[in-house]
Amino acid sequence: MTQKTAQVDLKKLKPYGDIMGDGTLQVCFTIPVEPSPEAREAAIQFCEKMGLDHIKVATMEKAADGFSLFVIYGNLKHTVDFTKIHVVKVDAEKRSREEIDELIKTKIGRKLVVIGACTGYDAHTVGIDAIMNMKGFAGDYGLERYQWIDARNLGAQVLNDELLKRALAEQADAVLVSKVVTQHNIHMRDMKDLMNRARQMGLLEKMVFVAGGPRVTHPLALECGFDAGFGVGTKPSDVASYIVEEFLRRQSQGVSKEQREEAPQRAKSKVRPTRTKSRIAKSGKRQAKSKR
Numbered sequence: 001m002t003q004k005t006a007q008v009d010l011k012k013l014k015p016y017g018d019i020m021g022d023g024t025l026q027v028c029f030t031i032p033v034e035p036s037p038e039a040r041e042a043a044i045q046f047c048e049k050m051g052l053d054h055i056k057v058a059t060m061e062k063a064a065d066g067f068s069l070f071v072i073y074g075n076l077k078h079t080v081d082f083t084k085i086h087v088v089k090v091d092a093e094k095r096s097r098e099e100i101d102e103l104i105k106t107k108i109g110r111k112l113v114v115i116g117a118c119t120g121y122d123a124h125t126v127g128i129d130a131i132m133n134m135k136g137f138a139g140d141y142g143l144e145r146y147q148w149i150d151a152r153n154l155g156a157q158v159l160n161d162e163l164l165k166r167a168l169a170e171q172a173d174a175v176l177v178s179k180v181v182t183q184h185n186i187h188m189r190d191m192k193d194l195m196n197r198a199r200q201m202g203l204l205e206k207m208v209f210v211a212g213g214p215r216v217t218h219p220l221a222l223e224c225g226f227d228a229g230f231g232v233g234t235k236p237s238d239v240a241s242y243i244v245e246e247f248l249r250r251q252s253q254g255v256s257k258e259q260r261e262e263a264p265q266r267a268k269s270k271v272r273p274t275r276t277k278s279r280i281a282k283s284g285k286r287q288a289k290s291k292r
């Protein structure tokens, strides 16, 4: 694999199957007709329209009455210029639980209070539990396991107002919000509402706001006014790494509220900048919080 990597044309990147540049990929889909030679031909035509050639139908099976499932291999004609890709992403060095605990202990000297909930009428607790509860997710311990994080998981169906009042009362350093249900964009409405309330309560300066869920992305979270967003496959240590780094960033550099509020607009712009430095870190001075 190492030798093949050396031959990669990053300006004309293609999926890899067997030979560099072959563009081989697998697609799987269902069409709402019974399996038949006509259904197979329809599936091939879909693949041609997707830009595949050398199409091989590996599987055509009845998925249910009136439905056929296909697994198809083909070679993609299209290429992507990898050198021109710019992604707005969470900017934090990935650290282990032990490293994060050590960082908080030595650089902050007190436990970070992290409060989290699945908000609104969303009853999906599994995502926020995966991040916060002791046992964690995919072999990565949850925030409750961190010695220097005081993790408080409020569970599901917590209203925005309630979450923010608790965060204020408990002097939270970070607020974690889980949104799973996205029907009619309810997740975005709820997320924006929470951040508007947080702004009105003067909490933007005081707390790091993080959103997560299967349909949440970092740019979407920025658009809704959050500091960061995490999606599918997130591990607790990803979140802890970000929170501690962001906290330290604010402590050392500070940032003005105005600059911070203007930042989400940038995520909407057509040319999305690569965030080699944090959006927040680049902003001006912010007073480090001193409490407890």
Ligand code: B12
Binding pocket: 116, 121, 122, 123, 124, 125, 126, 127, 128, 130, 131, 137, 176, 177, 178, 179, 180, 181, 182, 183, 210, 211, 212, 213, 214, 215, 229, 230, 231, 232, 233, 234, 235, 239
């Ligand atoms: C389990 C489940 C339920 C359970 C929830 C039980 C519980 N205690 O959580 C029950 C049965 C209650 C349920 C109910 C409903 N559900 Co449901 N449910 C699911 C299911 C099968 C699994 C979700 C899950 O647990 N995933 C596992 C976790 C670990 O993954 P995750 O949430 O993505 O979390 C990870 C990341 O996203 C991220 N993350 C998540 N939150 C956060 C937060 C922060 C701060 C961070 C940093 C990261 C982070 O980290 C996690 C770990 O990597 C999904 C389908 C699916 N396969 O995904 C449907 C699904 C989510 N449900 C769905 C729906 C529609 C409903 C109902 C509306 C159905 C109905 N008509 O009644 C109700 C809604 C009830 C309500 N008021 O919310 C839809 C949502 C569609 C949409 N996009 O809006 C899905 C996708 C099913 C589908 N395909 O239609 N559901």
